[in-house]
Amino acid sequence: MRALIALFLSIGLYADNEIYVDQTGDNAAIDIEQLGSTNLIGDTDATAGSMTAAVLNGSGMTLDINQIGSSNKFLTDGIFGTNFTGFFEFDGDSNEFEFSMDTTGLNTADSNDINIDITGSLNMADIDIAEVSGASYLDIDWIIDGDSNDATVDIDADYATMTMDILGDTNTLTFIQSGYGNSSSDAKYFNLNLDGSNNTMTVKQQSTLASDWLTISSDASNSNICIIQNDGGTATSC
Amino acid sequence: MMVVLPLHADSIGDITELRGVGQVLRDKPYDTSLDFDIEQNDDVRTANGRVGITFLDDSVVRLTEHSKLVIDEVIFDPNPSKSKMKMKFASGTARFITGKIGAINKENISISTPTSKIGIRGTDFTVTVDELGRSLVILLPDEFGVSSGEITVQTAMGSVVLNQPYESTVTSVWETSPTKPVILDLNLNIIDNMLIVSPPKEDKISLEEQTTNNAGGILDVDYLEFEELDVDYLAEDNLAFNELDIDYLDVNFLEDLLEVIEEIDALEIRERRTVGEQLFSELDIKGTNYGTDTSTQITTFGDAEKITLIRSVTHSVQLDLNGETGYNIIIEQDGKAYNIILNSSSNSVITIKQSSG
Numbered sequence: 001m002r003a004l005i006a007l008f009l010s011i012g013l014y015a016d017n018e019i020y021v022d023q024t025g026d027n028a029a030i031d032i033e034q035l036g037s038t039n040l041i042g043d044t045d046a047t048a049g050s051m052t053a054a055v056l057n058g059s060g061m062t063l064d065i066n067q068i069g070s071s072n073k074f075l076t077d078g079i080f081g082t083n084f085t086g087f088f089e090f091d092g093d094s095n096e097f098e099f100s101m102d103t104t105g106l107n108t109a110d111s112n113d114i115n116i117d118i119t120g121s122l123n124m125a126d127i128d129i130a131e132v133s134g135a136s137y138l139d140i141d142w143i144i145d146g147d148s149n150d151a152t153v154d155i156d157a158d159y160a161t162m163t164m165d166i167l168g169d170t171n172t173l174t175f176i177q178s179g180y181g182n183s184s185s186d187a188k189y190f191n192l193n194l195d196g197s198n199n200t201m202t203v204k205q206q207s208t209l210a211s212d213w214l215t216i217s218s219d220a221s222n223s224n225i226c227i228i229q230n231d232g233g234t235a236t237s238c
Numbered sequence: 239m240m241v242v243l244p245l246h247a248d249s250i251g252d253i254t255e256l257r258g259v260g261q262v263l264r265d266k267p268y269d270t271s272l273d274f275d276i277e278q279n280d281d282v283r284t285a286n287g288r289v290g291i292t293f294l295d296d297s298v299v300r301l302t303e304h305s306k307l308v309i310d311e312v313i314f315d316p317n318p319s320k321s322k323m324k325m326k327f328a329s330g331t332a333r334f335i336t337g338k339i340g341a342i343n344k345e346n347i348s349i350s351t352p353t354s355k356i357g358i359r360g361t362d363f364t365v366t367v368d369e370l371g372r373s374l375v376i377l378l379p380d381e382f383g384v385s386s387g388e389i390t391v392q393t394a395m396g397s398v399v400l401n402q403p404y405e406s407t408v409t410s411v412w413e414t415s416p417t418k419p420v421i422l423d424l425n426l427n428i429i430d431n432m433l434i435v436s437p438p439k440e441d442k443i444s445l446e447e448q449t450t451n452n453a454g455g456i457l458d459v460d461y462l463e464f465e466e467l468d469v470d471y472l473a474e475d476n477l478a479f480n481e482l483d484i485d486y487l488d489v490n491f492l493e494d495l496l497e498v499i500e501e502i503d504a505l506e507i508r509e510r511r512t513v514g515e516q517l518f519s520e521l522d523i524k525g526t527n528y529g530t531d532t533s534t535q536i537t538t539f540g541d542a543e544k545i546t547l548i549r550s551v552t553h554s555v556q557l558d559l560n561g562e563t564g565y566n567i568i569i570e571q572d573g574k575a576y577n578i579i580l581n582s583s584s585n586s587v588i589t590i591k592q593s594s595g
Binding site for chain 1: 394586
């Protein structure tokens with residue numbers, strides 16, 4: 001049975017489908033499911049209708065977010081800690097998902113397992129994890145099933161694996177992966193499965209000393225894919 | 239003779255089988271001896287000797303001649319998530335018989351060779367590493383002849399699962415996939431004979447029984463008529479060429495298997511290449527050749543359903559593309575550009591820039 005342990009957890013229900021969360025402490029298990037449209041999850045400092053990012057800190061955290069409906073928004077900033085497990089499901093259109101973890105590089109973001117499932121159209125997802133190789137052993141599995149979705153990923157890790165399925169048309173992905181490898185065994189793997197038409201993908205892998213591995217499986221048509229593997233970051237566009 | 243004992247830290251096991259000479263490198267080299275304590279970070283090496291190590295969880299590692307095993311970290315904790323087993327097997331041949339390994343979460347178990355990582359779920363297996371770092375992994379059966387579990391052999395380019403008795407794979411370099419698993423025509427006696435450190439007691443009993451039986455037959459002989467009683471049977475080496483004395487240990491069997499498996503692979507590769515070239519010739523692809531194109535440094539293969547292009551320089555890109563769709567692929571590196579056109583179309587554009595600067 002999953003234990004819900006929160007040293008400091010406040011959840012307030014304000015306007016329709018708005019949940020505000022602040023969490024500090026280890027081994028928290030947070031499971032939130034919102035049904036309906038215009039669901040919002042953010043910080044306790046937010047005011048109704050104007051969302052700011054939730055602060056979630058602590059190692060060993062399990063975060064399970066399900067937003068079912070349209071115009072959902074989940075914003076979180078400042079997550080840090082090791083052994084984070086996240087499940088994020090967004091089912092509907094015009095969802096907005098922002099996830100930031102240790103973007104200052106001052107904390108740790110090691111051994112994290114993140115799973116994202118977006119079904120619908122016109123969704124926006126922005127993931128920013130770590131700085132200065134702050135994330136080790138990062139594993140991200142991501143499915144986007146729908147049209148006109150826009151995803152931005154920025155990862156700074158010394159060992160990371162990301163698998164992403166994009167199924168739909170006119171989707172846009174910007175993926176930047178950097179980090180400093182300490183040995184030849186440090187590597188970053190990105191597996192992209194692409195199916196649809198008119199997709200625009202930009203993939204930048206800029207790992208110093210570590211090896212970058214990219215596999216793209218494509219059934220897509222009329223798509224534009226730009227791949228830059230450049231340690232120094234001197235090549236910026238195709 | 240004075241035996242120098244090492245400074246003691248926490249012991250994680252000890253040497254329980256020994257034949258010949260070996261060394262444990264720690265703060266300084268120590269000659270191996272029975273009951274010698276093994277500790278974290280020990281570097282165990284054999285020369286013309288064999289060493290068996292039993293760990294605290296009853297896991298056993300047997301090393302044959304010219305082997306090298308580095309014990310990075312072994313922690314036994316009542317909490318499986320806190321237990322760890324991390325070793326590097328650098329050369330030689332070793333048999334790993336896992337003990338209460340279910341007590342360790344599988345993600346915390348790591349045995350690596352120069353060209354692979356081996357994931358374990360309660361198994362009995364051998365690993366052979368040659369001077370080039372090539373690694374042969376063979377899964378062994380349990381006492382009932384069925385699979386002793388499952389192991390995963392991984393490289394940077396993929397992994398294979400071994401779950402059948404005597405199923406094996408070879409890894410040549412970290413940057414290529416393990417070979418397709420094949421089941422070897424072996425039996426456990428051969429493996430045991432190759433990896434025995436101390437001769438088993440059963441063999442001695444067998445010899446004694448044979449000697450006793452021979453003596454029983456001799457009772458039927460009329461010794462008064464012959465002078466056989468004067469013959470000292472004990473002094474005579476009547477068993478010099480018994481089958482039990484065949485020295486399987488001299489046979490570099492596992493190392494030879496590496497070559498056999500690679501030959502099998504080479505045959506399969508040749509056959510696949512012939513078929514592949516035929517399929518490839520029917521495709522509409524311009525700018526690169528089938529197989530590895532030395533000018534573009536792209537390896538290309540596939541059929542009408544899927545075409546794969548791989549370019550691995552400092553970093554690696556693999557494209558698995560729908561064989562019926564048009565692609566314009568532009569590859570740039572160090573001022574040189576290559577253009578590959580699939581299905582006479584620029585329906586989709588893929589631009590790849592690779593550089594280390």
